Amino acid sequence: MLNDKKDDIFLSRWMNKELSKEEIQEFKLHPEYKHYIKIIAGADALDLKKYDIEKELSNLKSKKQDPIKNKPNLVIKFLPYLTIAASIVIILGIFLFNPNTSFHSNYGEQLTVTLPDGSEMILNAKSTASFNTKKWKENRILVLDGEAFFKVKKGSKFTVNTKNGKISVLGTQFNVQSQNDFFEVTCYEGKVTIAYQKQVEILTAGKGYRNLKNIQPKSWSFIDTTPSWLSNTSSFKSIPLKYVFKELEEQYNLQIKTVNIDLETIYTGTFPNNNKDIALKTVFNTLGIEYRISQDDGKTVILE
Template sequence: MLDDKKDDIFLSRWINGGLSPEELNEFKSHPEYHHYAKIMAGADALELKTYDVDNALNNIKSNKKNSLKKNTKPVIKLWPALAVAASIAILFGFFFFKSNDSFTTSYGEQLAVILPDGSEMILNAKSEAIFNKNDWKNNRVISLEGEAYFKVKKGSKFTVTTTNGDVTVLGTEFNVQSQSTYFEALCYEGKVNVNSGKENTILTAGKGYRKIARTSSENWVFEALEPSWISNTSSFKSVPLQYVFKELEDQYNITINSNGIDIETIYTGTFPNDNIEVALKTVFSTLGLQYKLLQDQKTVVLDR
């Protein structure tokens, strides 16, 4: 009932014809009834200015091309904004029309990039990838310096070029690492073609390829489903120590003074990418070397 404070939808039900006959009769004899009835009669007599739907549709048709240009504000107000808009447009132009897109990671960083076709690229620390996004559909080429893991959407040929060689695929998951004289490609799914100088190698899933400096290339089989660095661990299998140091330096932004260490020593092992103490300890203790981190937290020297 109207006077019942708990019934907070009474009038809604009345409007809707949702009252029982008894309720309705009772309401009709209520002193307030005729006031509400008048409000409703008045409200129901209201109408909105008519809307010319066809005309509005035509307006849209004629406006479609120069899309949202139309503005209800007077033109004169736009002038100061125009200068700003123009400079912003030019600025944006640089970003949008610059044909090359480049992504760079710094020490200890990782960066996941979705490429224009939906393929994924995850950059490891201290790496740079450049590609042409305008021509991406026809020409999937990425130039890489450092290390990256790729999950490639099926489609046209996908090529990763590095100074050490090219890796080509048609849709798969693989990892490429290329630094100075170190070149490594791991295939996690599908098939990849590795081209390094005169050599051409086809890797199937679970196969790896590596070429260090001028030594001959080697192939091996592995079982991991994705590179360990994705989960913040760097792992090495029979790798000359200098490249292990390089990775430590890239991950932690430190300098390792390798005086007195044979950097050609072959190293097999892993270290975490998120804990410098553990990482240094793991590498150096397995080599039987004492080390210390200098005050600046940036330089590692042998402690003799």
């Protein structure tokens, strides 16, 4: 898409709202989609005056009677349209040639992104990733806040920078979760190098590494081929309860009131990411905690 002589026709159909649902969904996954959305928004914001053809023809005929007198006015009449055209060019320049590209997933959303080298990134709910498009060929560097699964094409070093640590690979499949003081990396194929503060960890396929605040770093083995959240299931193994609650909030746009709850309680279990009622029952029934959802906003979970 957007790489041959049919581009102009495709974009014209999109701007005229003539694309099918399937074409729209496919277009939304393209890295340049957000740029075109910004361009349209910028163009719509311009104060484009309606051009009255009949009125202008009448004025033109009257000006023919005295062309010398009216010549300066002709120049003045065109200035607003030249200004508008220049503004459109500026907008196109800002959004089409801006090297920084970012993607953000919303509550309960998974967002699949094809990176410039053909690698694939899938963002879990409430996650953000950004990279420099122009420098991508020389430096495959991406900044992540949240959780994402990567299928990296072989090539130069591929690096994921997070505020908790840096993950580097050449070509592999791995998952990264970095949120506040939670940092976890799992390798599903190939080899992953993790730089965390002054420590370096090397993971091979089937190995995981976790570093949480005030908890000793932990490594473990697993047999899964992909992270469970890709199949709409959040899984936890020996995780403090506060991280389980945060995942519930991000998947279902909730706010959990945790008064008189020990958030450091260790939890092992799962919950579905596509059924709020079952997810809440699964977690709180396991913990023996009664709860209710506030009738005021439908988003606040009150533990009783």
